[in-house]
Amino acid sequence: MTRDPAQDYFRGTAYPAFFHREQAPAWIASVAAALGRAAPDPARARWCEIGCGQGYAAAVLAAANPGMRLTGIDIDPGHIETARARAAAAGLENLDFICGDIRDPGLVAGEFDYIVTHGVLSWVGDAVRSAIADFIARHLAPMGIAAVHYMSEPGGAAFRAFHEVFRSVAHRPDPVAEGLRALSAMRDAGAGFFQLYPHAGPTLDKLLADPPAYVAHEYLNAVFRPLSFREVAGLFSAADLGWIGSATPIENIDAVSLPADAAQVIAPIREIALRETLKDMARNQALRYDLFARPAAPLDGPAHLDLLRRWSWRLLPGAPAPGGLVFQTRIGPVDGDARIFRPLLARLGEGPAGFAELERIQPFAGRPGLLNQALQTLLWSGAAHPVLPVGDPAPSARLNRHLLAERARDQAVPALACPALGSGLAFGVADLDALAAGRAERDLRQLTALKG
Ligand SMILES: C[S@@+](CC[C@H](N)C(=O)[O-])C[C@H]1O[C@@H](n2cnc3c(N)ncnc32)[C@H](O)[C@@H]1O
Structure with missing residues (x-):
């Protein structure tokens, strides 16, 4: 396989652990149901993440859904080593990690009900992006769903200027600190860029508080490419995958996600590419999380209702x-x-x-x-979530105990496994302390399977 090194992804430092709720089959299937699309059973799903980083989400989902079979793929051997060590420490047997390049066509065999990719598409070159679409086309099961996260036009475009600043200091000993210093100084000096793009200031504040490794992966990569919906939908339609909606549920509801006047302009438009492009304009969208699947006949009203009635719901802590x-x-x-x-x-x-x-x-x-x-x-x-029948809670208990022990050694714990949700949930410092000490409220202990 010949590769253009300019397509290669940043390797300077390990990417921090994250959990993104949109990666859980329970989440994707319930959003798909809301949209009128049946999805494979989350509890028994075959799931794959392209660019899984250190496999935190994969581990949480594996523990919360012992009936699922999960595969994480990443090109970075350090990430895969961390991912395998965590899975082994928690005794997770339904989870494999593959160290490899998604451009390699022989990476994995078989099909998956859910394929997710988060934080990858906008940070790789065209050839890798096409390889991701090809992988999904080859490996997505007939009724499967792909959840694809990317930095989008037009709101994300402003951050190309940030990328240029960081890339200009990439050769220095501490490029993250240097880049942040330069951007902060420009903002303090009243640079026109910050005046023209009011959302750039809050993003800079967030970057100043983020772990430097996160900033490095975000802005020191050779590629930083906000993509338009049209380009991404085009990439997937060439692979015979159609857009079914957003993994961010409110973006499927115009009444709560569009300014009323813009909603009126967009309402009569039927072409998906134009509708979504105008919606992105109305919201100055900087990130998108889209769901793609093979074409299927739309459900009629009664069949849609029947699908919705299969779901039960509960409140989440802090509702x-x-x-x-x-x-x-x-x-x-x-x-x-x-x-x-x-x-x-x-x-x-x-x-x-x-x-x-x-x-x-x-x-x-x-x-x-x-x-x-x-x-x-x-x-x-974050107030409510679908409830799944709980299988064996033991893997969640084992993983959560391991994560709380890691936290005692200053490791981040972005989420704990919650078997009744078939997903993970982020907890604040006080709740994590209480869970570690065994004195959390009953509902929290039950949710996290940390009953003892
Ligand atoms: C920003 S991280 C995202 C990690 C994880 N998905 C998350 O959201 O927390 C992007 C990941 O994609 C991986 N990656 C980049 N190019 C890849 C390729 N060609 N094949 C496989 N993995 C790749 C990187 O090593 C990195 O771990």
Whole structure:
């Protein structure tokens, strides 16, 4: 295989551990159901991550879903070594890591129900990007779903200027610190760039607080390429994969994710590429998380309802009290009507409930579409989540104990495995301390399988 080294990904330092909830089959399948698309059973899914980094998400999902079979692929041997060590320490047997280049066509055999890739597509060259689309086309099961994260146009384009600054100091001993210093000085000096792009300042503040290794992977790579929806959808349509919606649930609901005037302009437009491009313009979208799948006949109304009724929902720790809500979105604060959210939060506050039961509550009777949107909004906001039947909680208990022990040695713990969610959940410092000391509230101990 001949390779252009300019396509090669940054290798200076290990990428930090992250957990992205959009990578969980439970999340993807419930968002797909909301969109009217049936997806493979999350509890038994075959799952693959392209560019898995140090495999943190793979480990959490493997522990939370013992019936799943997971594969993480990454080109960086150091990342794969860390990933394998963590999986072995927690005794996770349903998880494999492959060290290799996604451009290698013989990397893996078989098919996957879910293929995810996060933080890769915009940071690799065209050949790697095409290889990722080819891999997904070759390995996605007929009813499978791919979740693809990338930096998008037009909101992401401004950060090319950041990339240029970091790349200009890449040869210096501490390029991250040098780049951040130069950008901060320009902002303090009132540089026109920061005035023209008001979202660049908050991003710089975030970078100043982020681990330097994260900043290095973000901005020291040879490639930093915000992509347009049209380009990405084109890449996947050439591989016979169509766009089914966003993995970010509110972006599938115009009423809560678009300014009202822009929503009116976009409403009559049917072509997906134009609609999504205009939506990205309305929100000045900097990141996208898109779902792709093979073409399938759309479900009719009754079949869609039947699909939605297979799901049960519960509140997550820290969910707001019943009442009206304010959602902090890309377009600013959006009000959540108390007539919708008060009864929903009140019922879920009593314990998990199935979609069919929630449909009987006012104002949802005869309005399943409204309930569907309300639940997707709560999912996005972190207030509610689908509940899965719990299989064996032991792997979650083992992994979570191991992660809490790593935390005692100053390792980051971005999420713990939660078998009832089929996913992971981020916990604050106080909750992690309480869980480690065995004095957390019962619900937290149950969620994380740390009962003892
Ligand atoms: C920014 S990290 C993202 C890690 C993880 N997905 C996450 O979001 O936390 C990108 C990862 O892609 C991997 N990568 C880059 N090019 C690759 C290639 N050609 N084949 C396989 N992995 C690759 C890198 O080694 C790196 O671990």
